[in-house]
Amino acid sequence: MFNVANVKSTLIDFDLVSGLSKGKEPIRRNLSKMKGIFYDRDAFDAEVRKDDRLVYEFFDMGVPETSGDVAYGTSITYPGKIGDEFHMTKGHFHTVLDTAEVYYCLRGHGLMMMENPEGEVEVQELVAGKAVYVPGRYAHRSINVSANEPLITFFAFPGHAGHDYGTIETKGFRKLVVERDGKPTLIDNPRWQS
Amino acid sequence: MFNVANVKSTLIDFDLVSGLSKGKEPIRRNLSKMKGIFYDRDAFDAEVRKDDRLVYEFFDMGVPETSGDVAYGTSITYPGKIGDEFHMTKGHFHTVLDTAEVYYCLRGHGLMMMENPEGEVEVQELVAGKAVYVPGRYAHRSINVSANEPLITFFAFPGHAGHDYGTIETKGFRKLVVERDGKPTLIDNPRWQS
Numbered sequence: 001m002f003n004v005a006n007v008k009s010t011l012i013d014f015d016l017v018s019g020l021s022k023g024k025e026p027i028r029r030n031l032s033k034m035k036g037i038f039y040d041r042d043a044f045d046a047e048v049r050k051d052d053r054l055v056y057e058f059f060d061m062g063v064p065e066t067s068g069d070v071a072y073g074t075s076i077t078y079p080g081k082i083g084d085e086f087h088m089t090k091g092h093f094h095t096v097l098d099t100a101e102v103y104y105c106l107r108g109h110g111l112m113m114m115e116n117p118e119g120e121v122e123v124q125e126l127v128a129g130k131a132v133y134v135p136g137r138y139a140h141r142s143i144n145v146s147a148n149e150p151l152i153t154f155f156a157f158p159g160h161a162g163h164d165y166g167t168i169e170t171k172g173f174r175k176l177v178v179e180r181d182g183k184p185t186l187i188d189n190p191r192w193q194s
Numbered sequence: 195m196f197n198v199a200n201v202k203s204t205l206i207d208f209d210l211v212s213g214l215s216k217g218k219e220p221i222r223r224n225l226s227k228m229k230g231i232f233y234d235r236d237a238f239d240a241e242v243r244k245d246d247r248l249v250y251e252f253f254d255m256g257v258p259e260t261s262g263d264v265a266y267g268t269s270i271t272y273p274g275k276i277g278d279e280f281h282m283t284k285g286h287f288h289t290v291l292d293t294a295e296v297y298y299c300l301r302g303h304g305l306m307m308m309e310n311p312e313g314e315v316e317v318q319e320l321v322a323g324k325a326v327y328v329p330g331r332y333a334h335r336s337i338n339v340s341a342n343e344p345l346i347t348f349f350a351f352p353g354h355a356g357h358d359y360g361t362i363e364t365k366g367f368r369k370l371v372v373e374r375d376g377k378p379t380l381i382d383n384p385r386w387q388s
Contacts, residue, residue, distance in 0.1 A: 009308055010327035011318045061327070067261035068293040068330045070350055099262040102349070104208065104298075104348050114203055124205045131348075133204035136262045153208065154298050154325075156264055156350030 012061070016106055019152035026057040029090065031082075036169060037090055039176055040083030040193050041045040047082055054078060057091050058155075059078070069159030077110065077144040077151040084178040088113075091141025091173060095162030098136035101155060105130050108151035111177055111184065114138040121175050123186060126153065139168055142170075143177050145184040206255070210300055213346035220251040221343065224278075231284055232362060233370055233385050236276030241276055241347035247271060250283050250336070252349075257270040257370060263353030267380040269297075270316025271304065271338040271345040278372040282307075285367060289356030292330035299324050304379065305371055315369050317380060320347065333362055337371050339378040 012023045018024065031044075032052045038044045047053075059073030080087040090114065094101070103112060105126040112132045114122040116139070124132045126142075134140045144151040176189045206217045214220065225238075226246045232238045234385070241247075253267030274281040285307065288295070297302045297306060299320040306326045308316040320336075330332045338345040370383045 007316050007318075008314075008329045009306070009316045009318055009332070010329075012325050012327075013323050014325055016300070016323045056342075063294070063327065067354075068290065068352060070264065070294050070296050070327075070352060072296040072298075072325065072350065074325070096262070100257070100264050100353075102264050102266040102350055104266075106210070112203070120202075122201050122203045124201075124203055129207050129210045131206050131208055131266065133257070133264075133266070135202045135204075138203070154348060156266065156296055158262060158264060159294075160261075160353060 010061070014074045014154065019074040019106065019150065021059065024059055024061070026059050028057045029055050031055050034090060038082040038085050039189060040085060043083030053080065053105045055080070055087050060119050065159050065162070067158055067160045070156050071159050071161070072154070072156045074106070075142060075153050075155055077142050079144050079146050079148050079150065081179065084180070086143050086145050086177055086179065088143040088186065089141050090165055091139055091168045093139045093164040093167055094157070095164045096160055099158045099161035100136045101140065101157035101161070103134065103142070103153040103155045104130050106152045108144060109146040109148045110151035111143040111145060113141045113143055113173055113175065113177065115173050115175070119174060120176060126151065139173065141173060145177065196386055204255070208348065213268040213300065214346065215253065218253060218255070222251045223249050225249050226251050228284060232276040232279050233310050233383060234279060239275030247274065247283050249274070252317050257353050259356070261354045264350050265353050265355070266350045269336060269349055271336050273307070273340050273342055273344065275373065278374070280337050280339050280373065280378065282337040282373055283335050284359055285333055285362045287333045287358040287361055288351070289388050290354055291357045293352045293355035294330045295328045295334065295351035297326050297328070297347040297349045300346045300348060301321045302338060302343045303340040304345035305337040305339055306336040307337055307367055307369065307371065309367050309369070313368060318387070320345065333367065335367060339371065
């Protein structure tokens with residue numbers, strides 16, 4: 001409608017139903033890229049052999065890594081389980097530890113698992129129309145607890161935050177969410193390493 | 195599902211259809227609070243007398259004003275016109291000028307008007323499922339160009355950004371959007387002050 005050359009602003013589409021974009025490729029995490037993340041290692045190995053499926057995908061818009069910028073995009077975690085543990089993201093701290101992140105749920109049913117270095121754990125429940133504010137210093141992971149619907153969120157965090165995946169890959173989260181008696185249930189992570 | 199006492203994270207609802215929240219009151223801008231913003235002063239006075247309606251509302255979640263935090267919420271601009279100029283927000287620079295903001299459109303049809311201190315103007319068109327990234331240094335204003343539907347966006351910006359409304363209230367934006375031949379049309383602001 002109002003085309004201007006050399007614009008500095010960015011316009012991009014994120015479909016409100018699929019979470020995907022026609023204008024940008026997401027970063028994809030298939031199951032085989034998540035070795036060591038799910039607690040049931042036998043179930044993991046069996047599932048990878050059977051169906052190395054897409055567990056989640058998300059966008060990196062490549063905004064400048066400054067505190068004046070805001071990294072943003074959608075995250076889509078598909079339904080499924082590894083053993084009795086729900087599909088989820090790897091989860092991470094921010095490299096600049098004391099930086100927050102907001103997730104606005106567009107579709108689905110999930111949990112935001114949060115944990116700070118002192119071991120304090122918080123879990124918030126996401127359904128379409130709910131936003132969770134993850135405070136600074138909390139590692140965070142999205143968990144899809146729906147049987148059949150993707151968990152889709154729109155996220156935003158400070159441009160300079162960075163991602164520290166290694167701490168979680170090495171130690172894990174203290175708590176996991178598994179299905180027990182047909183319901184999402186919080187348990188101690190038997191593989192957690194202090 | 196997983197209640198924990200003294201949580202540091204925040205959960206809040208923003209309805210995907212209305213943009214409103216059961217958990218928080220928005221900040222409301224009725225027409226009478228927008229004196230001097232629309233270019234047709236006679237039409238403005240007449241409309242205020244006739245119907246001092248709600249033009250837009252938005253949320254201030256009160257996050258800490260630090261660069262590690264992210265201010266977020268929804269913004270709802272209702273359809274309507276003052277003379278031939280579409281309903282819009284007052285618009286503002288950020289006090290920390292070089293801080294960006296992202297707007298993800300959930301519903302409606304609008305324009306994001308942007309202008310930097312050097313006078314460069316950008317306009318991006320918003321429909322549901324489009325996100326616009328307003329780069330640092332750009333004043334920005336949401337304009338609803340739909341005849342009957344609210345323009346609803348989810349926004350996020352750095353916690354330390356702050357708001358400078360005064361510059362726009364005094365000088366205005368260089369460009370305005372009015373309806374001409376039934377279409378949104380960009381014109382020079384006859385009241386713009388250098």
